[in-house]
Amino acid sequence: MFYKSSDHLTPVSVEEYHRISTLLAKEYRILDEERFSDWLDLLHPEIHYWMPGIENRRRENPLEYGFFDSKHMAYFDDAIRDIKRRVSRFSQPSAWAENPGTRNVHIVAGIEAFYGEEAGEYCVYSTFQNIRSRGLDEEYIFSGRRYDTWSLVDGVLKLKKRLILMPNATLTCKNINTFI
């Protein structure tokens, strides 16, 4: 019922796995360090960054992908321009709510990496947990699963597609003021 990934892909070599898994760890480190321009450098210019809303539906009434649908509302359904606008908001001195700032820890686990269908492309699956704290005592934790396509551009891996699925049909906090 949930999004079904392919079981017919070929796992990458040990060396490539090491390269990809350290890249995912690095991505989360630079997000935690609020290095947004460095993070933008990891993105492919044709990126589709998508976190659909999850809908609590009965099994006999599935949406396009069971619990979600590409034409329905989403937390993120972004091209590069949209992501840059979000980053730009974080960087404004008048982002009052970000001063004092949000403190983030992103955790990535369960990384699987496969050769993609196109040459130079990799399908990378992982799970994540994001822990945010704000103010003196606010803490928000949410988890989920990511389905990425990373693509080699001039020998450098760039994130070309990301599908982010959380299990929650209701987000149990006021916002997602970070990237996943």
Place this chain on the structure above:
Amino acid sequence: MANRIKTIDITDALPDIDDFCDIPNARISGEIFHRQDIYEQELEKIFARCWLFVGHESQFKKAGDYITTTMGEDDVIIVRQKNGSHKAFINACPHRGNKVCFSESGNARGFICNYHGWSFNIEGNLIGQHESGIYESSQFDASKWGLREVAQIDSYKGLIFATFDAQAPSLEEYLGPMTWYLDALFDNQEGGTEFVGGCIRSTMDCNWKIAAENFVGDILHAGWTHDSAARAMLGGAVSKVSDFEESYSVNWNGHGYEFALDTVGNVAVLGESALNKYLHTIKPSVIDRLGEFRANMIGSVSSCTIFPNFSFLPGQNTVRIWQPRGPNKIELFTWVVVNKTAPEDIKEKWRKGAMITFSPTGVFEMDDGENWEYCTKTARGRVTSQQDLFVGLGMDTYLEETDLPANVYSGQLNEANSRAFYQYWGDLLKSPSWDAMPNNNKGKAKAGPKASQISDKTDGIGEK
């Protein structure tokens, strides 16, 4: 037959309502955002009595299509009938009270309780149970134990409302002349509007009134709170509201709509020039349909709340309810509304544009959430909560001479709608019945002959 809900007895009013809701002196008190006893009175005297938004007709295409939502904290199912009408039922089995429908939307021939297999058709009738023989031998009368149906359900231009109160005035009377203004968003084209698929649900640790009041008439916050988001989306500041030559705050029965006449000020913050163009393209047909005045409102700097908790922003086309979940918490249900006849690429741009601005990941909503949560949290302080809060902007702005309907105030930088919202709220908490509600409406119940041509100002102020 489905059961009608039985009327619940109204408890006595709290003795100190005038202390925490003193609108003649433009003061409210922070305790209205924190006190549990006030919240319980709200569930009984507001959410169990008022007309509440429960869905849009476009969410139901055929018989058996349903959505689940809440009215106050009461779970309800809204389901389309074979004749095209809609029924709303309490989403609880009349046997032991278990929820009978767990999914948020879908199509069903009926609803079957997971506990003892009580089975209901879409008309709400009880049509079977597990081990049905034992019921027959107990002289059980199934016709008395259908799903409990809300007292009234009705719709206006696709917007479906329901009330638990059989004594409540009709929806038409409840909305009054606000419908004239609702048409600017919900009926500016033939065929009206539809909701984009899906509903984003999230929670916020704030009192429901803070959010509802923000949309009823607080454009004042936008230029300050949302400066960073506007710069991100537009590359510059939002339109300076005080620069508008003409703007209004209008209200009726606690509902409020504040607006400029700049046509595209709200839609512009989505940063999609195709949407501005779309509104300019349809505008001549809107003038034919609704007149010049309301044609200037279709995507202008504006916001609206229909009392108590249904709100929307024309232009951004975000529609939401602020579901009460205790004095310190709300659940937000957020949708995107588009004209049915709009081209698909325009609908798609609105879907994305509304989400990147006003949703839990929206660059505008992030700043609102912080403000609303801390307006609520500071009210925990025993001393802080007793202090007066100021709602006195625009005390002398009422317009006697106007053909515009409802209670009309000049200027949208104005707390007239907030005062009207809290006045109606306080009146409901005090009134044991609808008949006892004071009538604070002093404006026209219907638009005067010149209302459609009132504005002689040009559009495009604030256009980017």
